[in-house]
Amino acid sequence: MSKEFDPRDRKILLDFWEKLPELKIVKDSERTFYSHSARQLIMKVLGMGIQEQVTDKKAENIIRRALNTQEIYQAIQDLKKSKPREFDIKDFDLSLHNLYFHIQKLEEAGLIKPVAILREGRHNVTYYGRTARIMFFNVEYEEYEQVKNAFTAMEKLAPKINPKIKTEDIRGYYDRYVKIGKTLTKKMFEKLADYEQGFNTTDVDPIDILNFLELVYSINLEFTDLFKEVAKNLDIKIDG
Numbered sequence: 001m002s003k004e005f006d007p008r009d010r011k012i013l014l015d016f017w018e019k020l021p022e023l024k025i026v027k028d029s030e031r032t033f034y035s036h037s038a039r040q041l042i043m044k045v046l047g048m049g050i051q052e053q054v055t056d057k058k059a060e061n062i063i064r065r066a067l068n069t070q071e072i073y074q075a076i077q078d079l080k081k082s083k084p085r086e087f088d089i090k091d092f093d094l095s096l097h098n099l100y101f102h103i104q105k106l107e108e109a110g111l112i113k114p115v116a117i118l119r120e121g122r123h124n125v126t127y128y129g130r131t132a133r134i135m136f137f138n139v140e141y142e143e144y145e146q147v148k149n150a151f152t153a154m155e156k157l158a159p160k161i162n163p164k165i166k167t168e169d170i171r172g173y174y175d176r177y178v179k180i181g182k183t184l185t186k187k188m189f190e191k192l193a194d195y196e197q198g199f200n201t202t203d204v205d206p207i208d209i210l211n212f213l214e215l216v217y218s219i220n221l222e223f224t225d226l227f228k229e230v231a232k233n234l235d236i237k238i239d240g
Helices: 011-019 030-033 037-048 069-082 096-108 145-161 167-194 196-201 205-215 219-235
Strands: 023-026 110-122 121-132 132-139
Touching: 011 110, 011 121, 023 167, 030 037, 030 096, 037 069, 037 096, 037 110, 037 121, 069 096, 069 121, 096 110, 132 205, 167 196, 167 205, 167 219, 196 219
Parallel strands: 023 132
Antiparallel strands: 110 121
16 A cells, blocks of 8 residues: 655655666566556556646646546546547547556556555545556567477487487577577667657557567577577578
């Protein structure tokens, strides 16, 4: 449960974003996120934020990314008006009651959290925010299991074809593959962090950029050298 704060001090609503981790690997929450488009919209508006209402003109254009339920609801409706062609009209057919339900599911999944509970008038108002600025599901290569199965199969077959080939050599190739892949994943996320400001000011989906970076980083000399060695050891001819 979040700590209750005095309504005169809204600084926490602005400061929390600066303290968030830039990137977060989210596991076992993908189904919760994708099971309803409303949840994707909630995450989107919490990432975009809204302009904080201030009296000091010098402090104008301050973006706040901790929002209460009413603000989330209104931000979704604003999206409907500003970008009607980008979303299914059904995405916006949300009652406040349903919105509370989806917020609860996102909170249970660890995708959002209560930032603060402020006393406003006669009510305690909860403000929600994301648990990281940018989140990705199943970051580690999903194909690892398939690749492992492929290497395991060759590990069993190769010695039967050529007794000089050792099973531990094939196993070692897989270990090197995983090590290279994880190093590239780290590089991709470091590069994504460089693009953070762009994500916050555009409607570009970070997942699309991640897919783009995967294409770029797939042209990797370490992978090439690894599989050249594999091919040579297994007497597999490669053109080029």
